[in-house]
Amino acid sequence: MSDTASGPDTTSPYVIVSSDTHAGLPCEEYRPYLDPGVLDAFDDYVAERHEHRRLAEETNAEFIARWESENAEGLRGGHDPEVRDKELDADGVAGEVIFADADAVTGQESPPFGAGLHAGQITDPVLAFAGARAHNRWLVDFCATNPVRRAGVALVPITHDIDRAVAEIEWLADKPGIRGIMIPTMWHGFPPYSSRHYDRVWAACQDAGLVVHTHSGEADFDAYGDNIAIYVNEVPFWTYRTLWHLLLSGTFDRFPGLRYAVVECGSWWVGDLLWKADVNFGASYKIKKLSAKVKGLLSRLPSEYVGTNVFIGASTMSREEIRRRHVNGIDALMWGTDYPHPEGSWPHTVERLTSDFRDVSVEDTRRLLGLNAVECYRMDLEGLSEIAARIGPTPADLHQDPDLRTPPDAVRKARWWFDEYGIPFPGEGGGER
Amino acid sequence: MSDTASGPDTTSPYVIVSSDTHAGLPCEEYRPYLDPGVLDAFDDYVAERHEHRRLAEETNAEFIARWESENAEGLRGGHDPEVRDKELDADGVAGEVIFADADAVTGQESPPFGAGLHAGQITDPVLAFAGARAHNRWLVDFCATNPVRRAGVALVPITHDIDRAVAEIEWLADKPGIRGIMIPTMWHGFPPYSSRHYDRVWAACQDAGLVVHTHSGEADFDAYGDNIAIYVNEVPFWTYRTLWHLLLSGTFDRFPGLRYAVVECGSWWVGDLLWKADVNFGASYKIKKLSAKVKGLLSRLPSEYVGTNVFIGASTMSREEIRRRHVNGIDALMWGTDYPHPEGSWPHTVERLTSDFRDVSVEDTRRLLGLNAVECYRMDLEGLSEIAARIGPTPADLHQDPDLRTPPDAVRKARWWFDEYGIPFPGEGGGER
Numbered sequence A, B: 001m002s003d004t005a006s007g008p009d010t011t012s013p014y015v016i017v018s019s020d021t022h023a024g025l026p027c028e029e030y031r032p033y034l035d036p037g038v039l040d041a042f043d044d045y046v047a048e049r050h051e052h053r054r055l056a057e058e059t060n061a062e063f064i065a066r067w068e069s070e071n072a073e074g075l076r077g078g079h080d081p082e083v084r085d086k087e088l089d090a091d092g093v094a095g096e097v098i099f100a101d102a103d104a105v106t107g108q109e110s111p112p113f114g115a116g117l118h119a120g121q122i123t124d125p126v127l128a129f130a131g132a133r134a135h136n137r138w139l140v141d142f143c144a145t146n147p148v149r150r151a152g153v154a155l156v157p158i159t160h161d162i163d164r165a166v167a168e169i170e171w172l173a174d175k176p177g178i179r180g181i182m183i184p185t186m187w188h189g190f191p192p193y194s195s196r197h198y199d200r201v202w203a204a205c206q207d208a209g210l211v212v213h214t215h216s217g218e219a220d221f222d223a224y225g226d227n228i229a230i231y232v233n234e235v236p237f238w239t240y241r242t243l244w245h246l247l248l249s250g251t252f253d254r255f256p257g258l259r260y261a262v263v264e265c266g267s268w269w270v271g272d273l274l275w276k277a278d279v280n281f282g283a284s285y286k287i288k289k290l291s292a293k294v295k296g297l298l299s300r301l302p303s304e305y306v307g308t309n310v311f312i313g314a315s316t317m318s319r320e321e322i323r324r325r326h327v328n329g330i331d332a333l334m335w336g337t338d339y340p341h342p343e344g345s346w347p348h349t350v351e352r353l354t355s356d357f358r359d360v361s362v363e364d365t366r367r368l369l370g371l372n373a374v375e376c377y378r379m380d381l382e383g384l385s386e387i388a389a390r391i392g393p394t395p396a397d398l399h400q401d402p403d404l405r406t407p408p409d410a411v412r413k414a415r416w417w418f419d420e421y422g423i424p425f426p427g428e429g430g431g432e433r
Helices: A027-033 A036-070 A072-076 A081-090 A125-144 A162-172 A196-208 A228-247 A270-282 A319-323 A349-356 A362-377 A381-391 A410-414 A417-421 B027-033 B036-070 B072-076 B081-090 B125-144 B162-172 B196-208 B228-247 B270-282 B319-323 B349-356 B362-377 B381-391 B410-414 B417-421
Strands: A017-022 A095-099 A150-155 A178-182 A211-215 A260-263 A310-315 A333-335 B017-022 B095-099 B150-155 B178-182 B211-215 B260-263 B310-315 B333-335
Touching (some): A027 A036, A081 A381, A162 A178, A196 A211, A228 A260, A228 A310, A228 B228, A228 B270, A270 A417, A270 B228, A333 A362, A417 B319, B017 B260, B017 B310, B017 B333, B036 B072, B095 B178, B162 B196, B211 B310, B228 B310, B270 B417, B310 B362
Parallel strands (some): A017 A095, A150 A178, A310 A333, B017 B095
16 A cells, blocks of 8 residues: 555555453453462452353343344453454454453453453452552563454553553563553543643663553543433543643653553544644743643643644444544544444444545545544554455555545644634744743 | 614614623621621631732743833722722623623632532532622622623522522522523532433522523643643633533423523634534434433434524634634624633723624624623613613724625525425424434
8 A cells, every 4th residue: 555656545445453451351251361379359359250141131131132133243352362363354444442341231351350341440459469460461462463463452451550550561561562551531639630740650661662651541430420411421532631631741751752542532622632732832922820820731732732642533434523634633633443332333444434534535534533542552554454455454445535635735724723722833843931 | 872764873883791790898897788698608718708808929020010000990890889880881892791700810809609600529518609699699799780781790609509599599590690500610529500400490490580601711620730821722622511501401392481692701712612512412313322312301402492492602703703603603692801811802902803804794793792691691682782872882993894784694604504405494394303
């Protein structure tokens, strides 16, 4: 796949990288990966998981039965690499970024003690690390089955113990197919992620080339009771909150090689965040009380970190989010199927792409569907292209217009706040901030 | 001011109601309004306030000196009703919705114990109510100086004691010019505002016709250290969080006459919130896991409560927020000058309106600048119009085009998610939810 002198490549298959998939063992099968000292606690955990399934079945029986019977084979791919590759093939997906917790419906394929998407809820640091390491040991083996295709995201509960976190990151550094770590979504009583407390963690991730992630799941559960609507409405905040804690505290200036991705909380909110933050930093004289206080916190405008240090694992984007791609970050947004969860596009990804990307240029589509993820995770584009040549849908398959081009000033125009507030657009020169 | 058969009134002066102003005594002057039992604690508080000013002067001397000298007379209007009316006149503002804490720069005009914008930080319920009641006693007198013009928002720390909160609301109910209460922005360790725990408070406010408010100020201070940029970025969330806790828990179905306004955290976020919430409730079959769980929580779509039960005190709107008025709520958005704070449009409101409303129809401008607030606070439109006849800028003063009309389908078009998700637009019929 390559662009020609006459324009972008509009015929080769898309190299699709799903920036959001999940894998994990059925919970009891994590036993051999665990340290012996936590096995009693593990038995309690497994019993609790089965009770959790029983309760889920009580309230949502019909949906669970249909989902699990219609997708019985595909769901096995949550932990069976051969089945998984067949599912990815059928869905047109060449590469994938793998998070824990394969079963989002009844929570059976969950790392010990909830060390996956709910790691922040664990109070005992011994259990937090035992659960994370059990999953990581398994994940290393799992990714080794196809390290070109798989970018595994290991679990590191950095809030619980900095020394152990750094040791785990160093252990992960040279494992084939391990491309990132997921940290607890919320810091609870521990220092916030804007604190220098975590600098050794960020340094280790920068050195190891591992992308740091928060992934949606946890939220302020005490505030919701049984009101799922409030949870759904709030959970993005708790997930993307880490983005600005890292960015606005200058973390990416102290660690310029550090990359962070926020996953499965959409991307609709990005543009307004950048507008507000760019104005605070780039036109702060408008905020008369603040100008002295924000000066010098960052070396670039907040929006300039997006696509270099900050990436958005936007999962199965809505059409509105696709329309907002130039304001939100055409070089940062990453499609994801959420396989094997029911919220995403699996097993109908090509159908979904055909319906939603029809009015998008091929070059933009290439970025959103794969190239941004390849860049973020430093994946093997050549290896992935070989897979894509076999299974990837082409622009013609998605009924796209090969002559549609992205205007060169698309980002400039979409980010309207530069002109409106008189902030020099990056690369166009201008004064000191 | 009235529309004619041939179209809207495009010549009368605007009835401007600032939905966000502040008033309060210099802190030591609250002494005579306090219960005797808290006077020792009050002396400590006053000393702390003066130390606060000293520290503010240490870090931001230049701005403070300029602000206070250039606006010396106008700032006295923070507690002097005659000066205040002159300032409102000069700014073209007929009516105002008054919150506590007149001094946003060095915090001198702050109700005892921080019972104003930071009430949630008070841990002792005795002090919380003592401070609130001292301010309320003063505010009742202050609003009585001109009850047509002033809509006072009293302080009620509902988290600390439901019985005392209800008693205070009942005491406030018949006071001329008192139109609402402000509750602590954050509930901290108390039950969230989505809990039935507060139903007696909402019932009392409904009966008294008092609008419930959260106003920006408090946030998760422990998470910011001295990083003001993170605070500025997060504070809207902590302010508008109450909106969906009330709305999505069915509070406005249990109390259909209850009105709530969220103040000084902008309005840019409203459209996306409504998109997401309307889809969850109106097209929840798309969220396969959730459909059973959200059904029946509300009797209308979330966006339908905006403009009847939910109002947005958007303060000095940015031009982008003015452009988004039809998606965010043309019948809910309320301009505010933030007088006498430096963040707002005072003392240059007419200048600001002239620059920002040029492309807005007169009918939309009338709503945003005043009529929505008159509706929300049940203010005396006739009385306000008399004041406006003397001081209000006309559409011609704002260089507006009198022939510009709002298309009848402006809201329908702006709220794109109805068509995109196949949700019947309110009033156009359609199936059961």
